[in-house]
Amino acid sequence: MDNTLKNSGASAYxxxxxxxxxxMRYLTGFSVSDPVVYIKKSGEEGLLILPQMEVERGRREAECPVISRGDAGFFRHLEDKTDPKDATAAMIAEIAGGDIMVPDEFPISLARKLENFCKVNLGRPAVAEMRAVKKADEIKNIRHTQRATEDAIGYAAEIIRNAASDNGELYYNDNPLTSDILRGEIHCYLMKRGFEAHETIVACGKETSMPHNTGSGILVENEPILIDLFPRDxxxxYYADMTRTFVRGEPDRELVRMYNAVKEAxxxxxxxxxxxxxxxxxxxxxxxxxxSQGYESGNEGFTHSLGHGVGLAIHEMPxxxxxxxxxxxxxxxxIEPGLYYSDIGGVRLEDIGMVCKNSFDCFTDYPAELIL
Structure with missing residues (x-):
């Protein structure tokens, strides 16, 4: 970060x-619901500025020095300015002592206020680049989330495996087993264990041909059921990410061929x-x-990127x-290859792991088996 500031000529990030x-979570290690100010001056530790009610907790939990807004001068500036954003801008500018660099997501309204005091530059994705290379504690955290992800996928697979069938439609606790019901079961399973999940994909049949279709309707036998789960601790x-494709019953021969190709990829x-x-x-x-297996990449077939970084965001560098x-x-x-065809359905398999000098340290320890 100091090198980034030096190269930009800014005094603070x-x-x-x-x-x-x-x-913010990466630089401070602190969890807070409302927006707060973090200032990193060149050659100094980052400083977290909190409302008085959060200061004691911040000093216990944050990984950087913490001061109150009062000690940072906010209320002194507020005496001269009626708009709290004006006072916040004056407080930031006073502490920064020069031009500042901000991330792309910085609120434009506050940036405009700051421009009355200093030059505001958009920074390269410096923190995102820092976050891309994980430290030992981050690896531990992601592995922990991944274990829970595997357990939740296994729990969902057991529900599908043990569901009653009526003319090919699956039933759970005497009710139709829909995408929404199974998604809710997965989310509750995770919530009880300290994890949260949103927009989990539980798609069945032709819905699986659309990679990010979250799924709706009753789950059925002999059709692909694609579950893509990416919960956060x-x-x-920290997030993890995992996808498996299952069939309860007898899959179509072409779907099996697709599955085998995806598994090899x-x-x-x-x-x-x-x-x-x-x-x-x-x-x-x-x-x-x-x-080489006769599957294209484009509008159908393999239609997305092979993978993405995971950490404090579900999609991050690289x-x-x-x-x-x-x-x-x-x-x-x-690593998540997939094949998708509107007349057949889709198949995707996804594991997560760490890049090493000569190998890939796969964190996922869950089988890839199509038929339940």
């Missing part, structure tokens, strides 16, 4: 956000992932493999995609 901002904020991606390989090389290796982003040791990424 400033964030105004809640801990829903991955950058409510305590640490999935293994290929994990085998080739290592430090120094580019996302485009890894992605294109899977594209080439699919082509992309495993046609871009030339290079994978580095300590990146945590997904």
């Amino acid at each position: 400033v964030i105004y956000a809640s801990s829903e901002s991955p950058d 409510t305590k640490t904020g 999935w293994n290929l991606g994990k085998k080739k992932a290592r430090t120094g390989i580019s996302g485009s090389e890894l992605h294109n290796a899977v594209v080439s493999y699919f082509k 992309p495993v995609s046609p871009t030339d982003a290079v994978l580095n040791t300590g990146n945590v990424v997904t």
Whole structure:
């Protein structure tokens, strides 16, 4: 961060956000619902500025120095200004002591106020680049979330496996087993264990041909059921990500062929992932493999990138995609090839792991079996 500030000529890096901002959570280690100010001056530790009611908790939990808004001068500036944003801007400018750098997500209204005091520059994704290489405690946190993810997928698979069938439609506790019901069961299972999940994909049949269709309606036998789950640990904020495709019953022969091709591509991606390989090389290796098996990449077939980084955000750097982003040791990424056809359905398999010098340390420890 000091190098970024030096190269930009800025005196300080400033964030105004809640801990829903991955950058704020990463730099402070503090969880807070309302937006607060973080200032990192060149050559100094970052400073977290909190309302008085949060100061004691902040000093216990934050990973950086904490002061109150009063000690930072906010109320002194508020005596001269009627708008709290004007006072906040004056407080930030006074502490920064010069031009500042802000992330892309910085509120434009506050940026305009700050421009009355100093120059405001948009920074490169410096913190996102820092977050891309995970430290040992982050790896531990992601592995912990991944274990819960696997348990929840296993729980969902057991519900599907043990569901009653009536003319091919699945029933759970004497009620139709719908995408919404199974999604709710997954979310409740995770919530009881300290994790939260949103927009979980539980799609069945032709719905699976749309990669991000969350799913609706009753689950049925002999059709693909795709579950893509990406929960977050409510305590640490770290995500995991995993996808499996199941069939309860007898899948169509072409679906089995698709599944086998996806499974080979999935293994290929994990085998080739290592430090120094580019996302485009890894992605294109899977594209080439699919082509050799008669599957295209475009509007149908393989329609998305091979993977993405995961951490305090579900999608973060580096992309495993046609871009030339290079994978580095300590990146945590997904490998998730898929094939999608509107007349058949879709198949996707997804694991998560860490890029190592000569290999991929897969965190996922769950089988890939199509038929339940």
